[in-house]
Amino acid sequence: MLKVLISRLGQAALVMLVVSAVSFVMFRYVGDPVATLSRENASVEEKAALRRSLGLDQPLVVQYGRFLGRTLSGDLGISYRNQRPVTQLIAERLPATLELVLVATILSLSLGIPLGVLCALKPHGVAARLVQALSLIGISTPTFVTGIVLILVFAVSLGWLPSFGRGQVVDLGWWSTGFLTVSGLKSLLLPGITLALYQLTLIMRLVRAEMIDVLSSDYIRFARARGLPTRYIHFRLALRNALMPVITVTGLQIGSLIAFAIVTETVFQWPGMGLLFIQAVSFVDIPVMAAYLLFVGLLFVLINAVVDILYAVVDPRLRARSA
Amino acid sequence: MNTRLAASLTIAGALMGMPAEAKTLRWASPTDITTLDPYAHTESFTTSMLHHVFDPLVRRGRTLELEPALAVSWQTVKPDTWRFALRRNVKFHNGNPFTADDVVASITRILDPGARARGNLATVVRAEKVDDFTVDIVTQGPYPLLLNDLAGIYILDKEWMEANGALKPGNIATGVTTAASTTAVGTGPFKVESYKPDAGTTFVVNPDWWDRPQHNLTRIEFKPVKSDATRVAALLSGELDLIAPAPLQDLQRIAASPGFKVIEEPSLRLIMLSLNVRPELKAMPGQKNPLLDVKVRQALWHAIDLETIRKRVMRDKSRTTGTLVAPPVPGYAKENDAPLAYDQAKARQLLAEAGYPNGFKTKLNCPNDRYINDEQTCVAIASMWAKVGVQAELQTESRATYFPRQDRGEFDVSMVGWATLPPMDGFSVLSSLLTEQKDGYGGSNAGTYSNPRIEELTRKAAVELDETKRRAMLAEALKVARDTVAYIPLHQQPLAWAVRDGVEVPQFPDEYVRLWFANVK
DSSP: OHHHHHHHHHHHHHHHHHHOOOOOOHHHHHOHHHHHOTTTOOOHHHHHHHHHHHHTSOHHHHHHHHHHHHHTOOOBBBOTTTTEEEHHHEEEEEEEEHHHHHHHHHHHHHOOOOOOOHHHTTTSSHHHHHHHHHHHHHHHHHHHHHHHHHIIIIIIIOOOSSSSSSSSEEEEEEEETTSSHHHHHHHHHHHHHHHHHHHHHHHHHHEEEEEEEESSHHHHHHHHHHTOOOHIIIIIIIHHHHHHHHHHHHHHHHHHHTTTTTOOOOOOOOSSSSHHHHHHHHHOOOHHHHHHHHHHHHHHHHHHHHHHHHHHHHHHHHHHOOO | HHHHHHHHHHHHHHTTTOOOOOOEEEHHHHHHHHOTTTSSSSOEEEEEHTTOOOOOEEEEEETTTESHHHEEEEEEEEEEEEEEEOOOOOOOOTBBOHHHHHHHHHHHHSSSTOOOGGGGTTEEEEEEEEETTTTEEEEOOTTHHHHHHHHOOOOOHHHHHHHHHHHSSSSSTBBBOOOGGGGOOOSSEEEEEEEEETEEEEEOOOOOSSSSSSSOOSSSEEEOOHHHHHHHHHTTTSSOOESSOOOOGGHHHHHHHHTTTEEEEEEEEEEEEOOOOSSBBBBTTTTTGGGGGGHHHHHHHHHHHHHHIIIIIIOSEEEOOSSSOTOOOOOOOOOOOOOOOOOOOHHHHHHTTTTOOTOOOEEEEEEEETTTHHHHHHHHHHHHHHHHOEEEEEEEHHHHHHHHHHHHHOOEEEEEEEETTTTSSTTHHHHHHOSSSSSSSSSSSOOOOOOHHHHHHHHHHOOOHHHHHHHHHHHHHHHHHHHHTTTEEEEEEEEEEEEEETTOOOTTTTTOOOOGOOEEE
């Protein structure tokens, strides 16, 4: 067990090192912060001095070495654009993104599971066919289109919901929440739905497939033969078993929701991590980009490591296989 | 009973001379305020926003003329020394009185080598207090554009800076921050109520402003909204009163929506093509550079159908130009402003005379997210040149990678935009675009254009204090630039905003948003 744990952690560290190296090399090609930071009529001397003060005149290897050293000591640098410590920026933006992801996850689970069950129980019914057809649209429409259509309908035409921003937020210590005010809750709806849509269809389809699978298995047939109530068979026996893979997928999906809320956050001007990143890209704000990529890398590495370790704990067969 | 109460309240309000209700202006732009420290950055949007909180010694008025602000009058006591008489009875937002000490501390602060905006006051050596309301500013030799520069230098409170350890400036490039990065104590028409990067900034009116307000606002709520579509949607859904800029492709839709209108004005920013006049073109290594011949450069200009670009690409919103500065800018001369006529036969003839009857190959590089419809403009130009035999290999890219490459001189023909800001003077075209890269000149001269007469005129104009003579020098230099086709000017960019009905906001060609002239019904 300990061996598995150590080897997983070693792999995780290696992955993080590769992520940081790749992202660092990439910055060479996203642009030059000196150009975005300079005055329009800056002289050549002024630009050269700026390049020196940022340490950008050094060879790439030296820059990377310094970056690694600082990162390992917990200093992610200071944002060129916001001129504040990057760690502080990320801590500030994290609540916005996490609340959005939470709403999206709740929405997708609370709608996806019942709809999946519906489709599995009455696969040829009108409702099931309709849901299936709609889910195709949901899975194939790009997020920014969904977002803009929702804005046009609910904000511009109907005027029910705000089209951008977080509304009024309440600070609970360092955590700023939109859950405690009406405008905050209203603001969460449209981006929440936009972000949830893909996941919702995914969960619905997964639940449907698993349910159909489970419903045709032997123990369900025996339960039916025993004359147990249908409700009991469907929801206590079949659904419970069908939900196991859904839980795993949801866990992994939360990771990607946090990482890829970028588009939704841009469309709704949601002041979260995705917006922070996209603005860093257009400003060539290297410290923020580096920190964000490291954060996302870390998130996935952690989730995967935890899942793998849990599997090993739960299922002895996996332990034997990996050894 | 209720109506009577309401009526008496209204009368009471009117008697007390108070506004009957709070007037809030909610608006959005794609960029955000970078920092509240005016010396820590060089961004024009942030400068324009901070002008609501701070006052400079001299400022731009309604027609962009320079007018007294915190200084009431000035004179040059020596060619290199300007004496400013300061306004009395002015108070900072924290109640501290404004005096000469604040001016000296502020100027000293921006002259600190660590100040990012140091270059905006490059020629000033020091500021000296004469008495409590008189200050001398000493420049490095005679310097005609001091007032233009000072219009962008905001005055901070010395006592506040001392108390908060902010006497040294911040710098967004090196990451130095001070208390002034997140708190703004100025003398301006509005106070900052809250500042949240990427989420929004709110301002409330300063009732003790020294000037008589021409606006009726009590509050400004600013939100950065990066996505064009969202910004337009937020305006149309009534969440915003003003968006600046309004995306060109949405102007018709906004204008057609009842209750909203589009307001437009030509901007100072001119779009032009920079031409590589190094010995070789990147597209034709090992051969003589055709662009070295003025006839070839004229041919390229003759071959561009500017009218079609204005109508089709710019949707009738731009103004074609033949010179390198916009009409309101000193140095502009009407006789310089006619572009070379669109004439394919003439272009072919000139190419043949220069020894390129079958044209030649070049590269054409453009940004695709910096200027209005920049990419489409370049696509149009490439196809127009193809008709006279010039094969332009077009490459477009994001501003983040485009400008560094342009700086390194990697382009043959490339797009440049120039607004002469912040000084708002033709000298900036001479000193940055038309001169060789040395002595601090020629910082943006990507094509290495050089002309001895312009070099001479630039150095003379730099120290000429007689405004008439100085402007004549600028105009002459710009005429030489046109005659030798230093750049190919294309058009003056439009500036388009959208407002809901009832919002009156004046526009300015320098693209600044000046809400102390805004009125809301």
